[in-house]
Amino acid sequence: MKVYNTMSKGKEEFVPLEEGKVKMYVCGPTVYNLIHIGNARPMIVFDTVRRYFEYKGYEVNFVSNFTDVDDKIIKKALEEGVSSEEISKRYIAECKKDMEAMHIKPATKHPLATEEIGGMIELIRTLIEKGYAYEKNGTVYYRTRKFQDYGKLSHKNLDDLRSGNRSLLVTGEEEKEDPLDFVLWKPKKEGEPAWASPWGEGRPGWHIECSEMSKKYLGEQIDIHAGGEDLIFPHHENEIAQSEAANGKEFAKYWLHNGFLNIDNRKMSKSLGNFFTVREIGEKYDLQVLRFFMLSAHYRSPLNFSADLMEAAKNGLERILTAVEHLKFLQESASIEEIQAPENEALEKIQSYVTDFEKAMEDDFNTADAIAAVFELVKYANTTADGTSSKAYLEALLEKIVCLTDVLGLVVEKKEELLDTEIEALIQERQRARKEKNFARADEIREELLELGIVLKDTREGVQWKRA
Ligand code: AMP
Ligand code: ZN
DSSP: OEEEETTTTEEEEOOOSSTTEEEEEEOOOBOSSOOBHHHHHHHHHHHHHHHHHHHTTOEEEEEEOBBOOSHHHHHHHHHHTSOHHHHHHHHHHHHHHHHHHTTOOOOSBOOBGGGOHHHHHHHHHHHHHTTSEEEETTEEEEOGGGSTTTTTTTTOOHHHHHHHHHTTOOTTOTTSSSTTOEEEEEEOOTTSOOBOOTTOSEEEOHHHHHHHHHHHHHOSOEEEEEEEGGGIIIIIHHHHHHHHHHHSSOOEEEEEEEOOEEETTEEOOTTTTOOOBHHHHHHHSOHHHHHHHHHTSOTTSOEEOOHHHHHHHHHHHHHHHHHHHHHHHHHHHOOOOSOOHHHHHHHHHHHHHHHHHHHHHHBTOOHHHHHHHHHHHHHHHHHHOSTTSOHHHHHHHHHHHHHHHHHTTOOOSOOOOOOHHHHHHHHHHHHHHHHTTOHHHHHHHHHHHHHTTEEEEEETTEEEEEEO
8 A cells, every 4th residue: 555655755655553454543633613614624634544543453542632721712712702622622522513413433541732731841841951942931842953853854954944033033032042943832821721840830831742642642653644735844843852852752754734725826824714613514415515525635735615616526425325325225125145147257347446435535535536437336236227137236236336435435225214103102202101101211212313313302381302
């Protein structure tokens, strides 16, 4: 399998640190608002990367953090007159809902920066002991020039950075030994969340969070570190400087970065105000259409968001869903059970589309070509499956389409839907259970219905229900 490594600027053969296992860290969002679809791009593409490794039989330890202490969170908390914690908890919950709707698997671990402060303090202490960091008036800085390899990921030259940085000096930073030094710990300001540390009360810098959380949950060396390309510099460069100086070993073997989701060829971002939230898109489309749209481009290419492309994605996905529905219909009415002689040849053809799919994914996760292979398979299903097909042949087609689309995180089999009359019957059963004070059964029915997307509301006029 070939993966593009930002570090070497080329495609490399993927060789895991430990056979059969992948340790992967993806920088997560800062939680102060609903996420926009630009933030959703790394979530979708790296979830797909994870799914492909799992398809190949790897055990993937996937860690993705929530940055829940940050200037933007504090600002929002002040605006609303609530605590920073209330803001971050609220938007973590909202983000998880969006992730679920986009079929993003929960990470093996979603650490919160605020729950890992002790480890960050230890890491900073190690950096000071090794001479890579120093304290000035309650702030701890990283001594950038001491790290020989600084700039190796972003391919930047220290002296160019220095001349660029001079004009960017912010007040209060004159105390730094060098303009290139960055903050590991900052002192408390009035009204801000703070933790006790050997350098006084304060909070960690952003970069140290990921170095610590990656180390704690995945170890000192990991296979893949990923995020959007805006994170290459300074965030990932600084993470490397911190982790490698502290641990004395290579931090991550492969650095993967997704391209930007643009609008009118400009990066979608909160600060430019040119964004759509995932929630807004979800009002118009099933969110797997958004997922399909994102995967129709290579993850490293810029991708322009447009209504036309979303419609094209919707139609493309519909083609697959319709084919699956038709195959299921044929399967129910098929009279022949076993594979027929000519169908054996067709099975080989099906396998060739699977091979095309895998080849595309093995080439740095080329999901655009992988989707093309799925379309070919669907076209083949549409032309070869009919009323004379055996159940076994139809099953083979269905199984492959479902398996490949699952790697892309698409659910193509329509979920079982309850008829209105079935819902009413369950509601009546629940009412009976409540009358008999069998609340366990009543709750169970509510849960069952909820899983099928039916929400109950108890009112004075009786129970009302709606499809969520
Ligand atoms: P943030 O909350 O800004 O730290 O971003 C969370 C993740 O979303 C990071 O990996 C960013 O690189 C990524 N990201 C933000 N905006 C975009 C965009 N327009 N296109 C692609 N990725 C983005
Ligand atoms: Zn990070």
